[in-house]
Amino acid sequence: METVAVIDFETTGLSPGQGDRATEIAAVILKDGEIIGRYQSLMNTGAWVPAFIESLTGITNEMLRSAPPASLVMQEVADFVGDYPLVAHNASFDSKFWDAEMARIDRTRRQEFVCSLLLSRRIFPKAPSHKLSALIEYANLPVAGRYHRALADAEMAASLLQRLAHELREQHKVNTVSVDLLSRIQRAPKSQLTKCIAHARAV
């Protein structure tokens, strides 16, 4: 598989459209099955973190007061991931925050997102749940740290992505797992999934 950047945001809530902001970002560069680079930073946007979110993530308003400004962090992480395809667990969430925070520094995303949640639903249809923590346990992957902290979640999403690629190669006999194939699998209707994988197997 090509080199990809697996990212994870912690935020003040669920929707940038409703005023929610990022509080932490992590990105890991995954190349040839190994993490070769890590970026992690809290970021100060001035937004208030609700008590529930403080409890969920362990990221407090006090911690963010001394964090670097979001504009600096987003410049750094954008430079760090470059043009590598981005991967996230439930990418519809992270892509919204990525695009919203990038727009604030007048930068635009060029690459596509791959979603490990959508892929898991297709490749591990029998998993009891497709939330990240449940999939880590289901696939017997190591817990990288505290859930709901950006670097730990990004590292676990990266190991999950590798396991999904392994499953495609071993169980579905796909010779070459590419980002393009993953993109097509995550978009494939269930009725066309077998056909999609069979086509990839022949390549």
Next chain:
DNA sequence: TGCCAGGCCCTCTTTAGGGCCTT
């Protein structure tokens, strides 16, 4: 005025509803 996420996916579906998943 009043409400306030939104995309995916299943099903007792498609003229819809509700659960999952992210914080």
